[in-house]
Amino acid sequence: MKPTGLEVLLPWEPLWPLIAVFAGVLLVYLRGLWRRRRPGDLPGAAAFLTGLAGMYVVMQTRFDYYAQYMFFVHRFQHLVLHHAGPFLVALSMPSAVLAAGAPNALKKVCRRVAALAVFRWGYRLLQQPVIAGLLFVGLIYFWLLPAVHFDAMLSARNYWIMNLSMAADGLLFWWFMFDPRPPGATPVTRSVGLRILVLWAVMPPQIALGAWIALSDEVIFDVYAVCGRAWPLSPIVDQQIGGLITWIPAAMMSVLATLVLLRLYFRQARGQASGSPRTTTKVTG
């Protein structure tokens, strides 16, 4: 089913509420950039827009078709949804720009939701370091349980629950990692050292899972044989490439994030040494 021309850019399975959310976030962000007009926002904007575009492309263009019918493309889709896309979005620290661009009514709704006890406690629970780490790795494992994976690829509803849960958890996890505020500034802002510990804790299970998939002699995920592949490719080769994607780039993200966090640590330490009001809280990392 080769796409023709513009079909490449069209969603394979349009999810209109999701498209509306992406459009809304993009508009608010661009409005924020325009209203602030600060050259310093540009590197962050490049990261934010790249991350946002990546997440959109893997879910709402023809790419999604290939992700549904090739295991390795599916693994790449999740690499973008759970790792690279949210990584770039969180790295851009977009809160200030989004706040500048959001209409007052939206800000009011966000403040109300944020003030709800259930939201506050839920968020605090999900951003607890052990839970955040377990959830990050647990979701990858859960959706790759062969029986769960089978049902997720077969049912349109489960497929979108899978993808959206990966995207939401990715945003939560990398937001937790790249929170620029000094440790203790909020109940969910942890020391850089603790964050690095979580980053390194999530690495071995991903390596183990990726290696198991890549080195397996048997086809583990038979749903791609049941549903057919986008083009004739040996099932075992498809699985090996998918395993490598789960193994190497996913784990490398932890190394990359460690470098980002070390930079944040040194900035915080420098700020503390110079008595900057932004970093008056003790850095414990």
Place this chain on the structure above:
Amino acid sequence: MKYQHGPLAALFCALVLAACSGPAELNGHDITGVMPALQYELINEQDRTVEAGAHAGTIRLMFFGYTHCPDICPITLGRIKAALSAFPPEERSAFRVLFVSVDPQRDTPERLREYTAYFGEQVIGMTGSQAQLQALSRRYRVTYGYGEKNESGFYEVSHSGGVFVFDREGRARLLFNQSIGPQAMAHDLRTLL
């Protein structure tokens, strides 16, 4: 202290028992409510347009493939034939096997007719235009693709290896993968009679 978890243990046991005493174990995947009801518009072996209503009231096994397939298609159709042979003729007549060729360029109605004849009178060959085949494959979340032609003009076709089973009302009920044997298949099909 020793018995403080007693009620919890009892609840756990009750849940385990409840989980174990469900309906008869199926060998295939239960897709009731997951996949939509049978619906298609294709070309049959007589080169006529045919819709799902044509075989209403029968239990239908739908399989996507192509007649030049070197392995999956003949093996699967052979397995279905063996499974159906486990039923006496009066019960077997309740089944129809819809073999949907996703290679309309090579699989003419005539060729389909010759091919399906090898696998029993229950097997009905169908194909269609790319638009018809794509509509059907999207409906059941399957796909197909064509490989490059070799020097002799032969090309491989990647296609679904699953067998979708619809009950007499046309509701999607079961999905068999490649690992299921004829006996296990017959066991599941009997539940739909």
